[in-house]
Amino acid sequence: MNEYDRPVFFHLMAYASGADHDVIDMVSGDPDWESPDALRAGLRAYADLHVDDFQYPPSEGLGELREAIAERRGVDMANVVVTNGAGEANYLAMACGLAALDGDEIVLTDPVYPYYYNRTEMLGATPRLVAAEPDGTLDPDAVVEIASSATNAIVVNSPNNPTGAVYGRETKRALAEIAADHDALFVSDEVYDHLVYDEGAFASALEFDSPNVAVTNSFSKSMAITGFRVGYGVYPEWLVEDVRTRHMLVNVAGSRPAQFAVLEALGETPASYYEGTRRMLEARIDAFCDALDEAGAEYTRPRGSFYVMARFEGFPGTLSNVERLIDEAGVAGMPGDAFGESRADWLRFALVTPRAEEAAQRLADYFS
Amino acid sequence: MNEYDRPVFFHLMAYASGADHDVIDMVSGDPDWESPDALRAGLRAYADLHVDDFQYPPSEGLGELREAIAERRGVDMANVVVTNGAGEANYLAMACGLAALDGDEIVLTDPVYPYYYNRTEMLGATPRLVAAEPDGTLDPDAVVEIASSATNAIVVNSPNNPTGAVYGRETKRALAEIAADHDALFVSDEVYDHLVYDEGAFASALEFDSPNVAVTNSFSKSMAITGFRVGYGVYPEWLVEDVRTRHMLVNVAGSRPAQFAVLEALGETPASYYEGTRRMLEARIDAFCDALDEAGAEYTRPRGSFYVMARFEGFPGTLSNVERLIDEAGVAGMPGDAFGESRADWLRFALVTPRAEEAAQRLADYFS
Numbered sequence: 067m068n069e070y071d072r073p074v075f076f077h078l079m080a081y082a083s084g085a086d087h088d089v090i091d092m093v094s095g096d097p098d099w100e101s102p103d104a105l106r107a108g109l110r111a112y113a114d115l116h117v118d119d120f121q122y123p124p125s126e127g128l129g130e131l132r133e134a135i136a137e138r139r140g141v142d143m144a145n146v147v148v149t150n151g152a153g154e155a156n157y158l159a160m161a162c163g164l165a166a167l168d169g170d171e172i173v174l175t176d177p178v179y180p181y182y183y184n185r186t187e188m189l190g191a192t193p194r195l196v197a198a199e200p201d202g203t204l205d206p207d208a209v210v211e212i213a214s215s216a217t218n219a220i221v222v223n224s225p226n227n228p229t230g231a232v233y234g235r236e237t238k239r240a241l242a243e244i245a246a247d248h249d250a251l252f253v254s255d256e257v258y259d260h261l262v263y264d265e266g267a268f269a270s271a272l273e274f275d276s277p278n279v280a281v282t283n284s285f286s287k288s289m290a291i292t293g294f295r296v297g298y299g300v301y302p303e304w305l306v307e308d309v310r311t312r313h314m315l316v317n318v319a320g321s322r323p324a325q326f327a328v329l330e331a332l333g334e335t336p337a338s339y340y341e342g343t344r345r346m347l348e349a350r351i352d353a354f355c356d357a358l359d360e361a362g363a364e365y366t367r368p369r370g371s372f373y374v375m376a377r378f379e380g381f382p383g384t385l386s387n388v389e390r391l392i393d394e395a396g397v398a399g400m401p402g403d404a405f406g407e408s409r410a411d412w413l414r415f416a417l418v419t420p421r422a423e424e425a426a427q428r429l430a431d432y433f434s
Numbered sequence: 435m436n437e438y439d440r441p442v443f444f445h446l447m448a449y450a451s452g453a454d455h456d457v458i459d460m461v462s463g464d465p466d467w468e469s470p471d472a473l474r475a476g477l478r479a480y481a482d483l484h485v486d487d488f489q490y491p492p493s494e495g496l497g498e499l500r501e502a503i504a505e506r507r508g509v510d511m512a513n514v515v516v517t518n519g520a521g522e523a524n525y526l527a528m529a530c531g532l533a534a535l536d537g538d539e540i541v542l543t544d545p546v547y548p549y550y551y552n553r554t555e556m557l558g559a560t561p562r563l564v565a566a567e568p569d570g571t572l573d574p575d576a577v578v579e580i581a582s583s584a585t586n587a588i589v590v591n592s593p594n595n596p597t598g599a600v601y602g603r604e605t606k607r608a609l610a611e612i613a614a615d616h617d618a619l620f621v622s623d624e625v626y627d628h629l630v631y632d633e634g635a636f637a638s639a640l641e642f643d644s645p646n647v648a649v650t651n652s653f654s655k656s657m658a659i660t661g662f663r664v665g666y667g668v669y670p671e672w673l674v675e676d677v678r679t680r681h682m683l684v685n686v687a688g689s690r691p692a693q694f695a696v697l698e699a700l701g702e703t704p705a706s707y708y709e710g711t712r713r714m715l716e717a718r719i720d721a722f723c724d725a726l727d728e729a730g731a732e733y734t735r736p737r738g739s740f741y742v743m744a745r746f747e748g749f750p751g752t753l754s755n756v757e758r759l760i761d762e763a764g765v766a767g768m769p770g771d772a773f774g775e776s777r778a779d780w781l782r783f784a785l786v787t788p789r790a791e792e793a794a795q796r797l798a799d800y801f802s
Contacts, residue, residue, distance in 0.1 A: 107481075110481045154686075291488045291489075295689040316522060316525045323661075
């Protein structure tokens with residue numbers, strides 16, 4: 067794997083929009099549903115503020131936003147750093163972990179979220195891939211086997227992109243313990259935590275209150291604002307100063323209009339907004355999976371996030387097959403081989419279009 | 435120097451605002467004048483866009499914004515990467531230069547903009563300081579003397595923070611040539627390019643069209659929006675792919691509301707806005723320097739930016755003296771020793787308050 071996923075994204079989105087027939091785009095992870103009203107109101111209110119409010123926010127993020135995050139997550143505000151999306155929060159955890167701890171191996175899963183893999187290589191560390199189970203979950207024993215004194219960090223996302231699996235509390239607890247056993251950092255990326263369909267299936271790694279755990283998150287998916295770039299990390303005490311310093315020396319600070327709007331939305335958005343998103347996505351998943359059943363496809367039904375991986379007999383998940391599906395079936399997905407060898411036979415579909423059911427019907431027609 | 439400047443900033447801003455008497459704040463580099471009207475209008479317009487426009491912008495920045503920058507700067511759009519402020523643009527140039535070129539020394543000036551120094555150390559490189567002339571300009575011969583096969587990059591900002599000096603065209607040309615001679619990168623940070631008071635004094639390093647030059651900039655000072663975090667770099671062809679990759683793996687993308695508002699402002703803001711800012715700052719500088727003359731202080735009159743460095747007999751530029759000035763004169767500046775040894779006797783005042791003249795009068799009263 068030498069490519070991070072956005073270039074494949076871009077290529078496929080351009081390929082799909084260049085087609086002279088109708089194509090249903092299920093390539094990207096960009097939400098298509100409405101953001102909270104209070105977010106738009108927050109932007110408008112910000113536009114009218116005094117110019118003093120247009121200047122540098124605190125490097126670690128607006129104080130009120132950090133406070134709101136700390137309160138919601140039950141952590142000390144001093145451990146919270148607001149970042150340029152979860153992407154930067156993960157980068158900071160990985161870069162500072164590598165600088166502070168021994169070991170140059172970073173344990174990732176296969177299939178892997180490609181940013182983790184390529185970021186690991188950019189940082190000069192060695193990715194070690196642990197195969198996920200067929201249903202996308204992770205067996206901690208497989209991590210125990212690969213972990214050693216060379217392990218610097220274990221980085222996972224749950225709910226998982228690309229599989230939609232949700233690791234249970236005991237899996238996460240075990241990962242935190244394996245990290246502690248090897249003086250390593252467990253980076254738990256929880257950006258899809260608002261999109262879990264099994265009550266109680268999700269547990270945050272913050273529950274374990276472990277000095278070996280960093281939890282990262284963002285408002286990108288929960289508020290449908292991937293372009294705002296407002297995320298955060300909750301870092302252990304021994305790491306948080308390094309994180310703040312690196313954040314300052316790389317980015318100086320995050321973007322204040324976006325932080326302000328998120329702060330407003332965080333305070334004003336009712337639980338029913340998030341619940342509505344979940345219900346809407348669940349209905350899409352039902353319809354999409356029913357049509358996949360019809361098509362005789364193998365697939366993993368997501369317990370969280372909005373990705374469905376599917377496998378069609380004799381139709382491996384290569385870029386050229388994905389292009390063929392765009393041309394011949396009018397459906398654009400992502401090739402499974404972009405996420406590692408284990409899913410080379412699979413395709414990933416992002417259910418971020420109201421036409422998900424129609425897309426599945428097209429797939430059923432195409433493969434039948 | 436083991437501190438980057440923001441913690442000193444924060445400390446002094448807190449110290450000044452905690453005083454029980456009136457203090458004129460000249461610590462930070464935060465503009466106090468109004469942003470362009472079109473910027474506020476751009477934010478309001480963005481708040482009403484479809485949610486699709488709230489999702490990931492292209493990692494390298496909104497296409498129209500890159501196009502507008504490329505056109506204004508007379509460069510190829512392919513070389514422009516929109517960043518999270520000039521801070522990230524400089525980080526990317528330095529990090530990618532270190533990865534791509536031989537040498538682990540980065541040539542900086544003394545006095546130095548502290549971010550450069552601390553970023554150099556964070557990247558594992560060695561800062562080599564070249565003393566600036568008493569008036570803040572840089573003698574290229576001094577750079578020739580220190581440059582060697584170990585030189586990886588030369589990083590300067592002109593108009594200069596903290597001195598207000600503007601390096602002439604021939605100085606910049608020489609720096610580009612020295613970089614080329616040693617297979618190094620000349621990083622020319624030009625964030626104050628709209629704030630130059632001598633017609634023709636400023637030249638962009640883009641003029642030389644050299645493969646050894648990266649030019650960085652931002653809209654933070656020209657539009658009074660340091661908190662928006664919209665900057666850019668123009669990188670040479672051999673470096674720009676590395677820059678795009680690192681930008682993607684660190685930040686994924688910049689913040690879209692801020693980029694959108696800047697794009698609107700860039701198209702709609704008349705030259706008179708920038709000219710008005712210059713005239714206003716020039717009047718402040720005149721008044722401040724006149725009062726410093728009265729106070730018998732030595733000072734450098736800025737030819738660009740909005741910083742004045744001043745020296746008061748027997749009153750070195752230490753943190754404790756700056757605190758004394760806050761307590762006893764009601765004026766808050768920055769200690770010169772935060773910028774390196776050569777200015778340890780000096781204080782830096784940022785003219786980002788309409789009370790600059792009053793502040794100088796207070797200094798005159800205090801020191802007379």
